[in-house]
Structure formats: structure tokens, C-alpha cells
Amino acid sequence: MxxxxxxxxxxxxxxxxxxxxxxxxxxxxxxxxxxxxxxxxxxxxxxxxxxxxxxxxxxxxxxxxxxxxxxxxxxADAPAALAWAWRPSVAITVAVVAFAALLDKLGLVLAILALIGIGGLAGRPLRPGPFTALWATLASTCVAIFSWGLGLPLQIWP
CATH class of the missing domain: 1.10.287 (Helix Hairpins)
Incomplete structure (x- = not known):
């Protein structure tokens, strides 16, 4: 055989x-x-x-x-795919679109406020103190860089 x-x-x-x-x-x-x-x-x-x-x-x-x-x-092996996180995906997308839509109407500072407020729905909500600190820091940094530093003709306030 x-x-x-x-x-x-x-x-x-x-x-x-x-x-x-x-x-x-x-x-x-x-x-x-x-x-x-x-x-x-x-x-x-x-x-x-x-x-x-x-x-x-x-x-x-x-x-x-x-x-x-x-x-x-x-x-490369990877763990099994997790379920899609709809809430953060939708919240971040809506926040970015709202920022773009509101920038000319409300100005940079308030558009950033809307961005942070809507984007905050993606996770645990921020307490008022950290929310205000984040908004103030981000808004002042963006105004300093884009408006004053680069001289872009951005509306800062409505």
C-alpha cells in the first residue's frame, strides 16, 4: 500500500x-x-x-x-468588532456641521460654544465649571491664533 x-x-x-x-x-x-x-x-x-x-x-x-x-x-488579529456607537458619531457630526453653519452668523466664540455643547452629548456631560473653562480656553486660543495671529477675517462676535 x-x-x-x-x-x-x-x-x-x-x-x-x-x-x-x-x-x-x-x-x-x-x-x-x-x-x-x-x-x-x-x-x-x-x-x-x-x-x-x-x-x-x-x-x-x-x-x-x-x-x-x-x-x-x-x-494582525484583532478582537471581535464592537457595536457601532451611534450617539457619539451623530453628536460629533452634528457639532461640526453646526459650527460650520453658525460661524458666519454668530461669530467664532459662540460657534465654539455650540460646538462644545453639542459635542458634549457624545459622552458624559461636563459640569458647568469644566465646560466654561474648556469653552473659554478654546475660544480665546482660536481667536488669538486665527484672528490675531494669522489675521484671518473672522467674525468673533455676532
């Missing part, structure tokens, strides 16, 4: 971390969308940068991060 020796099967790619794959796909999609939006902008060169240089550079780094994260999904 003869025995046939089986050759070992080639190792197939096995998805070890579905959440890393999802995160990598999201990063890559955002990067590709940004590259598509900046497709008509002149990039220039390192010596003479133009409007499209930095956005494209950021998108390329984001794409590389997405690809590395997707590769990690095949090579």
Missing part, C-alpha cells in the same frame, strides 16, 4: 480584523474622493507650491494610511 504525500496548501489570505478593513476602506475612499475633487487644481512643485499641492499631499498620506490599515486587517 502506498501513501501519497499531500503538499501543504498555500496559505490563503484570511481576514483577521474586519474593523481594520472597514477603517482602511473608509480612509482610502475619503482620500480618493479628495484626490478627485482636487483633480483640476494646479499642484506645482516643492519649490513653487500651488493651491493643489497640500490637499493632494494630505490625500496621498491618507491613502497610504488606508492601505496600511487594510494590510493590517490581513496580518
Amino acid at each position: 502506498t501513501h501519497t504525500l499531500r503538499s501543504p496548501r498555500p496559505a490563503a489570505f484570511r481576514l483577521r480584523s474586519p474593523q481594520d478593513l472597514a477603517a482602511g476602506l473608509l480612509l482610502a475612499a475619503i482620500a480618493l474622493g479628495g484626490l478627485w475633487l482636487a483633480r483640476n487644481w494646479e499642484a506645482g512643485s516643492l519649490a513653487m507650491m500651488q493651491a493643489g499641492f497640500f490637499p493632494r499631499l494630505v490625500c496621498y498620506f491618507l491613502l497610504a494610511s488606508g492601505l496600511a490599515t487594510m494590510f493590517r486587517a490581513l496580518t
